[in-house]
Amino acid sequence: IYEIAAEHSNRESDLFLLDVQDLRAGTEGWLVFDVTAASNHWLVDRKYNLGLRLYVETDDGHSVDPGSAGLLGRRGPRSKQPFMVTFFRASPGPTRITRAAKPPRRRQPKKTNDLPHPNKLPGIFDDVHAADGRQVCRRHELYVSFQDLGWLVLGYSAYYCEGECAFPLDSCMNATNHAILQSLVHLMKPEAVPKACCAPTKLSATSVLYYDSNNNVILKKHRNMVVKSCGCH
Known part of the structure; x- marks a missing residue:
């Protein structure tokens, strides 16, 4: 080469x-x-x-x-597909590159048949698919009904993560560095290392208001109950 x-x-x-x-x-x-x-x-x-x-x-x-x-x-x-793996070392301090001023360009009208940019972040429930038709890792709707468990409170939206973490992992998958390396190793030795997994990357708390056995109003906050974002791990 x-x-x-x-x-x-x-x-x-x-x-x-x-x-x-x-x-x-x-x-x-x-x-x-x-x-x-x-x-x-x-x-x-x-x-x-x-x-x-x-x-x-x-x-x-x-x-x-x-x-x-x-x-x-x-x-x-x-x-x-052929690809390149590059490692960068952080610079010791902030640097600023001086660039010459460019004349303003006239904005071209957007064509109706333009495809979205591959790094554009999808909406929470957009139907995002990989090139081979499989759905990429993203957040899905999941409503947990406490009434089904016999509680008096209604329930809440917990969400869950599901989808493919297939190579190449782009920005919409929120992949960790470990997931990227694991995907590379999986390509070379699929029988030895599994694919990266789709899992929550950020969780938030939810509050539950209920009556106890003495009819006292109780407000309790539970941590890590709601999936805020998903990614490949």
Whole structure:
């Protein structure tokens, strides 16, 4: 795998070798390449980001089409799409980047057939589905009736969490860092590690007003009774 260092109109692009993998024809699973050098260049200046280039060659140097060799790219299923994992270190102090003022742009009218942005947060009860039709992790309605338990008080909305935590975990899933890493490991070794689970990320209290056996009015606050938000853990 190479970083494209420079592009030219009259000759081949300049390439910088990043990593090499030696594989047998029957190998199955993910290929992991170290592209740290390329990401460091891109962090310095985004104009360096001309992309990556992947070559597949036989032992005797003959070029092979990656698709015919069995590599799945963007045309493969979503669970096997190529991806990059990056770790960032926090800066020692606040920094401010000075930017040149840009002239105001005229706002274009929104097209009626535009798709919503993938990072747009859905409503509480929006019908959100993954690309393969499965419902992603979100909060659902659940009303607990205390009268069904023989109590005099009515009940309350407790809610519950349910849905898929399939890779890739986007912002609407409120995924923890641990869930993201667990999803990556599950992709590589599904038999060893399960998927991340959909669970409450924030709970709130609810108050219950009732009469005791002596007809005294009692107001009691119970902690962690209502699901406020859900996420992948």
